[in-house]
Each structure stands twice: as C-alpha cells, then as structure tokens.
Amino acid sequence: MSKVVHLKRGLDIRLKGDAEKVFGSSVKIDQVALKPTDFPGFSPKILVKVGQKVKAGESVCLDKYNPEILITSPTSGEVLAINRGERRKVLEIVIKADGKNTSVDFSKANPENLSRDEIKDQLKISGLWPFLKQRPYGTVAKPESTPLSIFISGFDSSPLAPDYEFILKGQTSAFQTGINALAKLTDGKIHVGIRPDQANGFFSGIKNIVITQFSGPHPAGNVGIQIHHVSPVSKGDLIWTINPQEVIYIGRLFETGNIDFTKIIALTGSEVNSPKYYQVIHGTSLAGLLNKTTKQEAKERIISGNVLKGENVGADGFLGFFDQQITVIPEGDYYEFLGWAMPRLDKFSISHSYFSWLFPKKKYKADSNLNGEERAYVMTGQYEKVLPMDILPVFLIKAIIANDIDKMEQLGIYEVIEEDLALCEYVCTSKTEVQRILREGINLMIKELGN
C-alpha cells in the first residue's frame, strides 16, 4: 500500500474548456521549433545552418556552458529559420517537417544491460538529456552529477490540465523501459506521485518505482510539492525530475533505437470550440492545430502550457519544450466601469468579497485582465493558503527583492520553482509578479553560488 499525503492548502480554479477524452482529427505537422528560451540558464550555440537537412535526433544546438547537453531536432526536415530577438538572442530554430519523421539510428539496447555512463551517453547524444531537470532551480540536470532520487509527478492538477491516465494509455512498455533506464542514473529511488483515484491506474502496473498518493487541490500535482513532502531539498541536495511523456521518449529510444518525439497534448480553454486531445510532435507549430478550432469571437491569448505557468506564444507560435497543453483564453484588454464595485458574477475569486463562493460548481471563462492595478503588499496570509509547503512565501519573495542570499537560502529557495508559487501570484490582491521575482532570485543564486 502506497503512502498517502493529504494536502489541504491550494486552489482548484474552475475554468471552462476541459478537454473531452477523445482525440481530435490528426493535424498535419508542417513546422516544428526548438526554443532555447524554454530552458532557464541555457546559452545556445547553433550547430545547423538555414537550409540544412536534419533527421529526428540530429543535434541542432548545444549549451555553451555544458557542451555535452545537446538539443536535437524533433523530426526530420529542413532548417527553415533561426529567429533571433534583442541582442541576437536565439528565440526559435524552426524546422520544416518533411512528414517522414526519419530518425538518426541510435542503437537499441536493454537499459538493464547498460552501465550508468552508457545510458547517460545515449541520452545526451539523442537530445533526450534536457528533459531531465534538477532541483534546486528547475534547470537542466548536470550530466556529471548523480541525484539522490528522481521524481515524476503522475498527474497534473493545474487548471484544465490533461489527464495523464488518458495520454499514457497503452504505453506501459515504453514507460517501463524508460524507468529502467532512469533507475540506473540514481543510487536512490524513482518516486512517482499519483492521485488516490489512480491507485489502480497506469502506474500500478509499473515496476521499479515508489508510489506516493497525493490528495487535495492544485498544486498537489506539482512535482516540487511532492518532493517537499517525500524528500525535501535542502542545501547541497540534488534531485532530478522528469515528466511521464518524456520517460516514454526515453523508453522508445532504448526499445527501437529511434527518436520518436510524438506526444499527446490537450487543446483546452474557453475559446476552443470543442476541447480535445491531439497527437502531435514535440515543438509543433500551433497554426495548424488552431485552424478553425478556436471560436475567434474575441481577441485570443494562445498559451503553450496552462494558465498559471504557460507562455503566451500567439497563434503563430510553437508548443513549448515541456508543455503538454495548449490553453486559449480571451485577452482581457478592456476597461470595466467601476470594476471594484461590480458584483462580477462571471469572475472567480478565492475571496468571499465576490460571489463565486455561492456557486461551488460553476466554471468560469477567465481572461487575462489583471482585475486591478499593481500595489505594494497590504494583505497578509493569502499566499500561505494556496501553498502546501512549510515555507513562508511572502518572506521568501521579500528576501529575493532585497537580494538577501542568506535569507533566500534559509527560507527555502532550493525547494521552489515558478510553478509552485504560481497560485500565490494568482490570488495576490496586490498583483505582485511572484514568478518573475522568483526566477530572478534563482538566477541570482546560480550566479553567486553556482548551479
């Protein structure tokens, strides 16, 4: 019987546009893009030229500071463009897919017969390594290090999140192979956190893992929260994390010797006509997917990821490296007459000063309006209500604003990344940009103390 952790604090924001558990018609993948900006702290060196033909699994760029970490093409095709932003920062490497999805041939092998270094080499050369993230900081794992353990969250609790049981169905074999490979990378265990109702689901058939159940509202599904309750990260500790779909990539690599970046994502949000699941390729261009599937009633915000930590990519954007969800919500760039005095029956609030507490089942169509102006901190005790961790979030944020590294360390910056404090930002009366401040703090830690 697996251990059960009951989390009380948190918040499930009820939004319209949950994906129905069916697949949408297959979408022709025209272009894919790799976005080095998806990796915090990654400094890309481009290895391809525009017009060059690449296969799936062929290196496209590497990290200047850790040249072993390669990012490889998700599909076969031709490099179409390298888009740069301010100060020639690489934003996207766009690849035009040829539709064949031929892969570089990496030899197939049973990971149980391979050594730790052989597995590492295989993951590095195939471009699967960057899927491994480390705690603290949520940056790409360092190949030379060995983590205490590896954590995988078996469910996503964020708003409109895809159901992992649905997207993982039928991939037990690849997942098991992936787990077997990962197990070689740590001397500790592989921990998987699941919801209580998944007790007999996908993960119950997997060997070589330790299952812990987490009940309660979001952010129960965040791997950072799960680590905190199983094996909290203190100074000097190192834990790696990875998503289940990415474990399957690893499994496929060892089972077939090929790179197959096919993944299942959910197209969700109030502005989607009929939210469904889609089978796409990692990094896919969203234009095809969004064609005729959104309502086009108002200005839309296309988010790669969920509403709490996704990126606003626009209708011509690409799926983010780690994302398994697209959310489309209305933009909120409107003025609301006497907004502070209105009943706002159509808006959700955790506070009882609006009336959403009267309708515990109602689902809301949330837009991107801030619903107020940014202010200094006035209210207290709000963040604590949505963060199920033994951390004082406001004081951590204040320590970051003050650039006080000692306090940041003492107050638990090693344990959190943006997604863990996203709800704090959502409920903040003063509209403080919590996630931006936290990342600045993490960047400062890396700069001062090393990664």
Next chain:
Amino acid sequence: MKSLRKYLDKKKPLFQTGGKFAKLGSTFGAIETFLFTPNHTSKSGVHIHDAIDLKRTMIVVVLAMVPALLFGSWNIGYQNGLAFGVERGLIENFIFGFIKILPIIIVSYGVGLGIEFIAAQIRGHEVNEGYLVTGMLIPLILPVNIPLWMVALAVAFAVIFGKEIFGGTGYNIMNVALLARAFLFFAYPSQMSGDAVWIYELPSKVPVDGFSGATPLAQLAQGTTSKMASFSDMFMGFIPGSIGETSTLTVLIGAAILIFTGIGSWKIMLSTVLGALAIGLLCNILAVNEYMALPPYYHLVMGGFAFGAVFMATDPVTASHTEKGKWIYGFMIGALAVLIRVFNPAYPEGMMLAILLMNIWSPLIDYFVIESHIKRRLKRAKTKANP
C-alpha cells in the same frame, strides 16, 4: 459609460509624460482607475488573476464599518436627548447625529485624500487605496465634539508622519487612524477625554439633573460604578463614547463581514479577545479593588475594545505578517489593553495604546516566528542527513 470612456481616452495623453498636465498624472490615474478597472493584462507569470484587488478589499472594510457608523449617528442623537431631556424618534436621532458626523467625515477624507494625492504625485506613483479605510476609521474613533480643525490637523499629522514618510500604503509601521487619535489625545487632552466630550453640546449647555456623560470606563476609573450602564446596554451601545465604537453589536456585524470575506484576520480578533479575557481573569483572581473584580467579559463591550480588535488590530500592514505571529500579536493587544485600563489611572481606555505599542512590536514578533521557522527547516535538513 462609453462616452465617459471615450472622454477619458481623449484626455489621457494630456496627463502622460510630456503632456500639458503631466504633473497631475497620478490624480488623473486615480480618477480613471476609480471609474474603470484598467485594461492591464498579464505580462509575466500567471495569465489569469483573481477578481480581487486592493480597491475591492478596502471598500469591503468600509462597508463593514457602515453598521457602526449608522448606530453611531443614532447614538449621538440619543445621548444628546438623554442629556438635555429631549424626546426624539429613531429617525430624528439618526438625522441629528448624522448631521454632526458628516462634516468630520468630509474633513477626514478631504484632508487625507488630498495629502495622498499630493504624495503620490511627488513620488510619481499611483494613488493607493489605503486611505479609503483610514478616512472612515478616524471619524468613528473621535468624540463628537471634536473641532474640525483638530480633525484636519490630526489627519495631516498621521498621514504624513505615520504613512507617507515611510513610503505610503503598505509601508507604514503604525496604524494611521490610531496615530491620528493618539496625536489628538496627547496634544489636546481636554478635547479627547473627560466626561463632557462624548455628548454633543454637553460642554456648553447644562444637562438635566444627574446626567454626567461619563463613559463606563471613566466611571470604573473613578470608582463611581453605582451609575454604570448594564452589560446589555453596553453591548448594544446605548452609552457615551467615541462616535462609532460604543455598540459591540454593530462592530460584530462588521467582524462577521470581515471574517466571512476573508479580509479581516479572525485569528487576530479571536486572540485579542482571549488576551483580554485571560488578563481579566487573572485580575479577578488577584482582585484588591472593584475594577480588578470586574467580570472579564465586561472589558469586551466597554470603550473601544471591540472596535479596536475588529477594525484596528486587524490592519494587515501594521499587524504581524506571519500566521503564528498573529496569535501572539492579538493576545498581547487584548492583554495590554486590559492592563492599561485596570492599572493606569491616567488612561481610562487602553485599547489605542495597546494596539499602537503592538504595531511597533509586530516586526519583532515576526522576526522570532521567522527565526524559529528557519531553525525548524535547518533541523529538518540535519535529521535527514543523519537519520
């Protein structure tokens, strides 16, 4: 509304950098955002935000004070009637009192908001909403006979030296409204204490025989408890006192609103009450005089205790910011308030000073709470390393 919006959009460039009235930018912004929640959208982090903002928060607190304000208006008329033997109806009493309060409210908001607007403009910030609450709190904790110029002076002192020099709403150390009251209390004691100041017209006119205007707290301090009001009269608020503080019942309605909306901290309210009861009980056990023998629950309905516990102690900026700290902070306020009442003959009411003192202590309380939190986290790391 569309024409109003169009008008604002047309005028907006005039108030922005480089515009003709750029110096009034904050003022324009304040009026604009009062009329319309701005069209700002998420730029980083979360893409959606909770519906609540500081304007809503503050307006809920003001709403929570309305029952106390309405009752306070009525009570001015009622007390005046008692003093001079005039019979008035419910509405007449209310109107009589409201006419006396209105100028105080207008002066409080006029002076306070004026300073807020100027300070925001000097700093180039938005005008913050904090004064919406302070502006209503101040009239409710003053005696009805307060001269308007004193209100203006106290508001100016409190807003400038209690808040703006620290950086405005969210940065102040002491509760601004209480600071205004404390300023008057020490600068003009004759207008802020005694038996006459609480009843309209009492200082200048002769009351009916036997009417003193003394508050229950004053009677206790003087040892003239034979004429003291009953517990139920004190709970309902049919007693002399500052404008909005006499009725515990109406304050409780406010407390219910604050607790239900989650805006006021129930932990602080409860622990304040517990602190008062604890010290009250201790006094009972050691009682050597009548005041010490007073049943502890009397403290909850007398003077500004309830009003202070619900509306002043819970001010999130000046209270403890940690959840554990709130328990200590509230308990100490209740305890100190009763101590001052019972043992210090110079100050019949201890609530104001207890809250102000704890405002100064709250960072220290937070400091210790955070230190113990850090120690616990370190211990966790150590036990993990050497299990």
